[in-house]
Amino acid sequence: MVASRWTAAPARTASPRRRGAVLERAILDATLDQLSTVGWSGLTMEGVAAGAQTGKAAVYRRWPSKEDLVVDALRSGLPRFDSMPDRGSVREDLLELCRKMRDAMFSRPGFALRAVLHECDTATAERFHEVICGGVVEPSVKLIREVLRRGIERGEVRSGGADAYVCDVIPAMFMYRSKVCGSEWRDEEFEGLVDQVMVPLLRP
Amino acid sequence: MVASRWTAAPARTASPRRRGAVLERAILDATLDQLSTVGWSGLTMEGVAAGAQTGKAAVYRRWPSKEDLVVDALRSGLPRFDSMPDRGSVREDLLELCRKMRDAMFSRPGFALRAVLHECDTATAERFHEVICGGVVEPSVKLIREVLRRGIERGEVRSGGADAYVCDVIPAMFMYRSKVCGSEWRDEEFEGLVDQVMVPLLRP
Numbered sequence: 001m002v003a004s005r006w007t008a009a010p011a012r013t014a015s016p017r018r019r020g021a022v023l024e025r026a027i028l029d030a031t032l033d034q035l036s037t038v039g040w041s042g043l044t045m046e047g048v049a050a051g052a053q054t055g056k057a058a059v060y061r062r063w064p065s066k067e068d069l070v071v072d073a074l075r076s077g078l079p080r081f082d083s084m085p086d087r088g089s090v091r092e093d094l095l096e097l098c099r100k101m102r103d104a105m106f107s108r109p110g111f112a113l114r115a116v117l118h119e120c121d122t123a124t125a126e127r128f129h130e131v132i133c134g135g136v137v138e139p140s141v142k143l144i145r146e147v148l149r150r151g152i153e154r155g156e157v158r159s160g161g162a163d164a165y166v167c168d169v170i171p172a173m174f175m176y177r178s179k180v181c182g183s184e185w186r187d188e189e190f191e192g193l194v195d196q197v198m199v200p201l202l203r204p
Numbered sequence: 205m206v207a208s209r210w211t212a213a214p215a216r217t218a219s220p221r222r223r224g225a226v227l228e229r230a231i232l233d234a235t236l237d238q239l240s241t242v243g244w245s246g247l248t249m250e251g252v253a254a255g256a257q258t259g260k261a262a263v264y265r266r267w268p269s270k271e272d273l274v275v276d277a278l279r280s281g282l283p284r285f286d287s288m289p290d291r292g293s294v295r296e297d298l299l300e301l302c303r304k305m306r307d308a309m310f311s312r313p314g315f316a317l318r319a320v321l322h323e324c325d326t327a328t329a330e331r332f333h334e335v336i337c338g339g340v341v342e343p344s345v346k347l348i349r350e351v352l353r354r355g356i357e358r359g360e361v362r363s364g365g366a367d368a369y370v371c372d373v374i375p376a377m378f379m380y381r382s383k384v385c386g387s388e389w390r391d392e393e394f395e396g397l398v399d400q401v402m403v404p405l406l407r408p
Contacts, residue, residue, distance in 0.1 A: 137384055158404065165400040168380060169373060175383065176376030180341055196369040200362065201405040 018054075026052040027059055031073035035112040040119040043070070067127055070116065074131050077109030081139030083146075090151035094170065094198055097143055098190040101174060104136050105185075141167050151202065158204040169197060222258075230256040231263055235277035239316040244323040247274070271331055274320065278335050281313030285343030287350075294355035298374065298402055301347055302394040305378060308340050309389075345371050355406065362408040373401060 018026060030051030034043045045066060049056045063069035081100065087093050104110050113132065117125050144167045151157030160166075173193055177183035222230060234255030238247045249270060253260045267273035285304065291297050308314050317336065321329050348371045355361030364370075377397055381387035 133384055160400065160404070163400045165377070165397050168377060169401060171384070172376040172380030173369070173372060176372060176379050179379065180337055180375070193369050196364065196367045197373060197405060200364070201401060 023054060023058060028073040028076050031069055032077055032108055032112055040116045067124055071127055071131055074109045074113050075135050078135045079104045079107060081143055084143050086150060090147060090156050090202060091194055091199055093147040094194050095190055101140055102185045137171050140171055144170055157202045161202045227258060227262060232277040232280050235273055236281055236312055236316055244320045271328055275331055275335055278313045278317050279339050282339045283308045283311055285347055288347050290354060294351060294360050294406060295398055295403055297351040298398050299394055305344055306389045341375050344375055348374055361406045365406045
């Protein structure tokens with residue numbers, strides 16, 4: 001049978017060599033593994049290649065430096081902030097968004113990212129800072145704006161309630177309370193933030 | 205005349221050796237000078253002593269380490285956040301407070317503090333972080349709370365308008381927009397923050 005010959009073929013001729021996206025994913029996973037075990041200083045291209053069961057050349061061909069590799073590994077691992085299901089209530093949408101932001105911060109790549117920021121020098125930190133902004137902060141602000149606009153359309157939020165400074169309040173409080181107060185953001189704290197600040201700030 | 209003999213005495217017997225508070229101030233000033241010229245890494249106890257025209261022992265007697273000395277120099281140089289004159293309007297009071305916070309950030313010790321945070325290792329940075337919290341953030345939050353409570357008494361601010369999360373919004377936005385957006389806080393930006401966020405958040 002032609003069909004069975006075709007489906008069987010890849011298994012018969014498959015070499016252990018992975019290519020393209022599969023190999024790439026294995027290298028990025030190995031990078032996150034290395035970050036959580038030996039940290040930024042301990043991470044080497046050799047170690048990553050060994051972890052991904054490939055050669056050093058396969059790593060260098062895709063990522064010319066340790067920084068490039070780690071930036072991509074972190075970025076590819078962080079949870080996506082693409083869209084927010086509409087719960088019909090700004091309060092519920094914002095609480096859900098807070099939980100998503102916390103999950104990103106406390107995911108494996110989130111932890112790795114913060115560990116790296118503490119460990120590496122200023123110039124390198126600058127690049128990882130971009131990963132936070134581009135991968136977490138900006139997409140969050142975009143989603144917050146979307147949630148607030150939906151609230152304005154429903155008449156639940158005052159006009160002006162999606163202005164630039166308003167959209168920054170939640171990410172600002174996240175950063176501030178994590179840094180200054182060492183807050184880990186339990187669910188009650190989200191409710192405090194949303195009910196003490198966001199709901200009064202947005203009411204028509 | 206007894207009186208003239210007493211008043212003349214210190215001038216006659218004064219040595220170039222300064223003591224107590226005067227010498228201390230000279231050492232702290234020399235420390236801020238060193239920070240702005242050679243930075244954290246370049247700063248030495250010898251250099252500070254030379255700058256203050258005193259001996260190294262006079263420095264070490266008061267500050268056992270470079271960290272202790274720099275923490276005190278920064279702390280003593282930062283503008284005080286003791287009280288806020290009551291302008292009779294929460295909006296005006298908050299704008300004035302924002303300007304005071306910016307002045308602290310952009311004062312000579314404020315610049316030195318941020319330069320130091322970029323230059324030194326994590327453990328040392330932790331100590332300077334305390335200077336920011338204890339010297340700028342906490343006193344600011346206390347003043348904000350005072351301003352908001354006065355507003356509540358006047359009926360200008362809703363009850364609940366001085367809750368913990370509300371008092372954190374301005375310092376949080378300061379930190380966030382400086383870090384993420386690289387904002388330098390022009391006066392119009394304060395108006396944006398106060399008019400888009402604080403005024404709607406506080407209205408009864």
